[in-house]
Structures are given as C-alpha cells and as structure tokens.
Amino acid sequence: MAVEGNRSLFRVQVIHGPNLNMLGRREPAVYGTQTLASIDAMLADEAKQGGAILSSFQSNSEGALVDCIQATFGEQDGILINPGAYTHTSVAIRDAIAAVGLPTVEVHLSNIHKREAFRHHSYIAAVAVGQICGFGADSYRLGLYALVQHLKSL
Numbered sequence: 001m002a003v004e005g006n007r008s009l010f011r012v013q014v015i016h017g018p019n020l021n022m023l024g025r026r027e028p029a030v031y032g033t034q035t036l037a038s039i040d041a042m043l044a045d046e047a048k049q050g051g052a053i054l055s056s057f058q059s060n061s062e063g064a065l066v067d068c069i070q071a072t073f074g075e076q077d078g079i080l081i082n083p084g085a086y087t088h089t090s091v092a093i094r095d096a097i098a099a100v101g102l103p104t105v106e107v108h109l110s111n112i113h114k115r116e117a118f119r120h121h122s123y124i125a126a127v128a129v130g131q132i133c134g135f136g137a138d139s140y141r142l143g144l145y146a147l148v149q150h151l152k153s154l
C-alpha cells in the first residue's frame, strides 16, 4: 500500500491479454468501440477518485503476461486482469496468479457465458476473488471498484 498525504492508496496492476490492443477496431459488435488507451484513461480517472494507483500492461504473449504477474510480488496490492483468450487455455497464467497470491479480479468485456462453449470455462476464475463480464468497458470499472473494496476489507 502507498500513502499520499494521509490517504492510503492501493497499488493495482492492470493486465490486458492478447488482441486487446486491437480494441476499437476488433469486432466492435462484440467488444465495443472504445480503444484500450481510452479504457486505461477511464480507469486512471476512476483510480484517482477510488484510492488506487494503477500500472497498466498489455501483451499478446503468454510468457510476458506470466512475467508481469510474477513482477507484482511485493510491488502491488492487487491485480485486475482481462486474460483475453488465455482465460480459456492458460494453466501458466492461473499458476502465476496463485504463486504471487495477490487478490485478483478477472474481467471480460463480453459475457463469456453467453458465447461459444469454449469460452464458458475460465482457468483464472478459481484463483480470482471474482469475475465480472458482459458490461463492455464498464466491466473494468466495476472490476476495479470491486477489487479496491475487497482490498479495503482485508
């Protein structure tokens, strides 16, 4: 936890998985028209009011995402992650989250449970505090709120 004046601030690592760098142009009917930069800007705004300091990272590579998760150890208080397609495939990302042991909230723009069957299972859900999906870019906002509330309760 960081301190600014006499206010406690939770340090949150925001992680965006593969293809999320293409938001805005990628299947807008499914994922909306907001770019990743605008989602990060909205989250930074939200964090200022909500008592969090954010670092944001995006990669298309599973190993780079694992490295980012490992680097949170001792440096961050929580993780907000949209693992993209790796949600449905990655034991490595799940294990990295379990290894660092930080409270983690999983978010998705789309409602993965309403979509193709292969998207219904998340390897991440079992190591997350909770999952928020289906609210477009608002999933991130709601996820950050839920994560900060959870961190305050510890």
Ligand code: DQA
Residues within 6 Å of the ligand: 018, 019, 020, 082, 083, 084, 085, 086, 087, 107, 108, 109, 110, 111, 112, 119
């Ligand atoms: C996603 C859902 C995943 O199934 C998909 O592979 C993505 C985006 C979402 O935010 O809705 O890349 O995580």
